Amino acid sequence: IGKGSKEKITLNIGGVRYETYSSTLRTFPGTKLCSLTEPHAPSIYDYDPTTKEFFFDRSAEIFSYVLNYYRTKHFHCPTDTCRSVLEEELAFWEINEAQLSSCCWLKLNKKEVQPEELNIWDENEQTDDQCLIVQTERRDFSWRTRWQPKIWSMFEKPFSSFSAKCLALVSLLFIVGIVIIFCEETKAQFEFFTANFSSSGHSELSHNDHDHYYHQAAYLLHLELLCVLWFTFEFSVRFCFCPDKKLFFQNPLNVVDFLSLFPVYIELFVAGQIQRMPSLGLWLGFVRVVYLLKLLKISKLIETPLILRVLSYTLKSILREICILLMILAFETLFFGSLFFYGELLGSHPSYTGELHIADILVCFWWALITLTTVGYGDIIPLTTFGQVTAALAAVFGMLTITIPIPIFLVKFKSYYDICFIPSHDLCPLVGRECR
Known part of the structure; x- marks a missing residue:
């Protein structure tokens, strides 16, 4: 092992040989690969003096990305890598996950499944049985x-x-x-x-x-x-x-x-x-x-249909977003209802007979809510130009308010829909990459 920057180091990772410069491995001091450039490295790691290579029984596929990280200072990961496996490999090579490139970080976290999400289907079914066990332990056998x-x-x-x-x-x-x-x-x-x-x-x-x-x-x-x-x-x-x-x-x-x-x-x-x-x-x-x-x-x-169970947990997971949506809808109802009420009061129309066609502002709030939700019963209509403009704006903002959260719901729904198949897939024998 040479000490110069152009000296080469050979690594045998799971039977696959990699050759790189020692200066490349010194890119990130304090990591395991950097320590291979030290003079005492052969006595610490599995070093073969005959072939002059270090041997590590690790994943060669992931190590190729690790080595490229030392070369480019941008860590990328394979698209089909499990998060837990990648974390284990990064921990072995003493690489911080925070240094993962943003594109791969998003892909990796998009496929991440929290452990508590895997158990959502069994929580409600186990509650009664657990309560009965606790009561049996606390009480006499009456x-x-x-x-x-x-x-x-x-x-x-x-x-x-x-x-x-x-x-x-x-x-x-x-x-x-x-x-x-x-x-x-x-x-x-x-x-x-x-x-x-x-x-x-x-x-x-x-x-x-x-x-x-x-x-x-x-x-x-x-x-x-x-x-x-x-x-x-x-x-x-x-x-x-x-x-x-x-x-x-x-x-x-x-x-x-x-x-x-x-x-x-x-x-x-x-x-x-x-x-x-x-x-x-x-x-x-x-x-x-x-x-x-x-x-x-x-x-x-x-048996509760799968679609209903997924829908139930999806609604629970986006409860905070639903509350925010209702708050925005309530604000828009008050705002456009008030504009409509005073716009009709200040406006003029040839068909006016001197009597206001709106009883009070509460009726305008009802009209605003129906318009924002694009229902439009037609029981109350604007008679002035200002009222018609207000109605048009209310309809546009109502459509935006309702349609924007739909992608959030779809993402959550697909996530839970995929999770519900995990327990059954774990029991299937694997042949190659397919579960047959």
């Missing part, structure tokens, strides 16, 4: 401890046993039944209110109208009560045997189950007064809309 996992699995995991399948089928029948009852009740209300308004022309209710309505919907109320009694039993058992009460109410479907119990019980409690308070019946009907949300529980009976 009857409740013995039966809690069985009963909880029977109500929450439809395919865990034959009894769980039967219970899920019964629950499904009650859910479908109460949705049908809800539709029939609204049909009865529609017929009742249509007849009332068409005959009298106002919202006053006569005694005969009440008798007609409640006589028609009485049997529906009894059937609805039967369904709600089942839901009450189901909700009570699930809540009593739930491993974690806090997590139980953090599930939106459980909140829906809880709210769906109130309308029938309230209607039975005030049965003697509801005929004198028709608005209460309408509000109870409004709350009954949660019956439709119970249809989401059907997802437990089938």
Whole structure:
């Protein structure tokens, strides 16, 4: 090994021989390759005096990029390199990753997958089981401890046993039944209110109208009560045997189950007064809309489609961007709504009759939101030139506000869509570079 700048050093990397000048290896002092130029290097590393070469059992493919880094001072990496493998090689040659060129850094980090992202599919499934294990460790082996996992699995995991399948089928029948009852009740209300308004022309209710309505919907109320009694039993058992009460109410479907119990019980409690308070019946009907949300529980009976799981985690990952988008949309609503309101006040139009066609600025906020989202109902239109210009600007800014975040959503969606295939690919036997 010579000491001059033109002296050559031979390296055998995994069976591939590389030859370079010692001055090239001194480009970055303090690294392993630089230490090969020291006089005591043969005694430290695997040096063959016969062939006069250093041997390292490392990746020859990556080392070629490492050697070029010493030559050009710009480190690039192969496009098909795994990040963990590259980090291991860089650490062996004592090269800082921060010196990676920007083009390759972007390519490498674009393919990077965080460890927590690989486990997103199993977190929710393991939560209940972990809670049951913790409770079993903390409590004595009582009857409740013995039966809690069985009963909880029977109500929450439809395919865990034959009894769980039967219970899920019964629950499904009650859910479908109460949705049908809800539709029939609204049909009865529609017929009742249509007849009332068409005959009298106002919202006053006569005694005969009440008798007609409640006589028609009485049997529906009894059937609805039967369904709600089942839901009450189901909700009570699930809540009593739930491993974690806090997590139980953090599930939106459980909140829906809880709210769906109130309308029938309230209607039975005030049965003697509801005929004198028709608005209460309408509000109870409004709350009954949660019956439709119970249809989401059907997802437990089938495997959740991949697209829905990916969409769920994508929305969670871009929650911050969604909040920023809503803030921008709220600002634009206030801004363009105010411009529209005062523009219509200050403007003039030949069709004006002296009455303002806009009630107040809150109506303008509604108009601005509908215009920004490019819906444009047409219930409120600008009559002045300034108002028309404001409407055009609002439509343009609305399209920009909505379309710009779409690429962010697509990138995240594709990332999670690729991640969901990693566990299955790890189990496939590899033949060359393809998983067959």
